[in-house]
Amino acid sequence: MPQNNDTSQKEVVISVRGLEVGFGPKTIMKDLNLDIYRGEILGFVGASGTGKSVLTRTILGLIKKRAGEINVFGQNVDGLSHDERRKMEQRWGVLFQQGALFSALTVKQNVQVPMREYLSLPQDVLDEMAMLKIQMVGLPADAADKFPSELSGGMIKRAALARALALDPDILFLDEPTSGLDPIGAGDFDDLIETLQKTLGLTVFMVTHDLDSLYSACDRIAALGQGKIIEQGPIEHMLQSTNPWVHSYFHGKRARAVLAGQHEA
Ligand SMILES: Nc1ncnc2c1ncn2[C@@H]1O[C@H](COP(=O)(O)OP(=O)(O)OP(=O)(O)O)[C@@H](O)[C@H]1O
Numbered sequence: 001m002p003q004n005n006d007t008s009q010k011e012v013v014i015s016v017r018g019l020e021v022g023f024g025p026k027t028i029m030k031d032l033n034l035d036i037y038r039g040e041i042l043g044f045v046g047a048s049g050t051g052k053s054v055l056t057r058t059i060l061g062l063i064k065k066r067a068g069e070i071n072v073f074g075q076n077v078d079g080l081s082h083d084e085r086r087k088m089e090q091r092w093g094v095l096f097q098q099g100a101l102f103s104a105l106t107v108k109q110n111v112q113v114p115m116r117e118y119l120s121l122p123q124d125v126l127d128e129m130a131m132l133k134i135q136m137v138g139l140p141a142d143a144a145d146k147f148p149s150e151l152s153g154g155m156i157k158r159a160a161l162a163r164a165l166a167l168d169p170d171i172l173f174l175d176e177p178t179s180g181l182d183p184i185g186a187g188d189f190d191d192l193i194e195t196l197q198k199t200l201g202l203t204v205f206m207v208t209h210d211l212d213s214l215y216s217a218c219d220r221i222a223a224l225g226q227g228k229i230i231e232q233g234p235i236e237h238m239l240q241s242t243n244p245w246v247h248s249y250f251h252g253k254r255a256r257a258v259l260a261g262q263h264e265a
């Protein structure tokens with residue numbers, strides 16, 4: 001559940017200032033500012049196509065920005081040397097919206113991809129580390145040697161999470177981690193994220209359309225619209241927003257069903 005939301009006391013681990021991103025003649029975001037605090041689960045919402053995945057990929061340095069500054073752990077990501085950049089990449093883990101796993105690799109081999117890229121360790125150590133991550137995300141040990149095509153959607157999400165955790169990151173980026181899961185599966189996944197966040201002290205940036213996740217797992221929520229952050233704060237704040245999109249998102253038919261469910265619980 002949401003913890004202390006007094007942001008003035010918190011350490012900023014990712015700061016985005018004056019960000020502009022576009023493709024050709026199209027501007028996706030402009031003058032976007034956002035802070036992500038250490039140890040929080042920030043839920044990131046916005047209509048489809050507003051640029052949630054683009055923002056995630058821009059923070060990760062996979063999309064070039066047109067203007068603005070991104071600082072991670074107090075370091076401007078544009079000013080990093082090759083070695084510094086690689087060190088930073090080891091401090092974040094990512095679960096992408098698309099292409100969660102390599103289909104030609106087993107779960108264990110998938111989890112070892114980042115390990116091979118950044119660490120040079122003998123195979124038996126890599127195997128031990130991968131098994132630990134697989135266990136950590138609640139997958140049975142025999143899932144390790146299975147290929148993605150042999151897994152359920154929920155198991156694929158867990159395997160992708162194990163890979164995101166491969167290098168013991170400080171920050172986890174999750175792009176719609178519960179999409180496609182049934183409500184119980186999604187709820188279990190949220191519980192897992194919360195448990196991992198608490199036990200490992202992670203900072204989590206989670207793009208989601210899942211209202212249950214926003215209510216139960218997120219400490220704070222930021223909403224993207226018209227290329228900017230249109231509202232941000234804890235769920236109570238979002239519920240009182242007068243922004244029309246935010247209001248209808250949190251007070252629409254779907255939202256009321258979630259609220260009713262919460263009251264029953
Ligand atoms: N590599 C690219 N080249 C050109 N346009 C792109 C590229 N990546 C994304 N876009 C465009 O940027 C906009 C934002 O896309 P993005 O994937 O970030 O949306 P989103 O908010 O994540 O949506 P969803 O909720 O459906 O995942 C879209 O109009 C998309 O077509």
Ligand SMILES: [Mg+2]
Binds near residue numbers: 052053054175
């Ligand atoms: Mg997306």
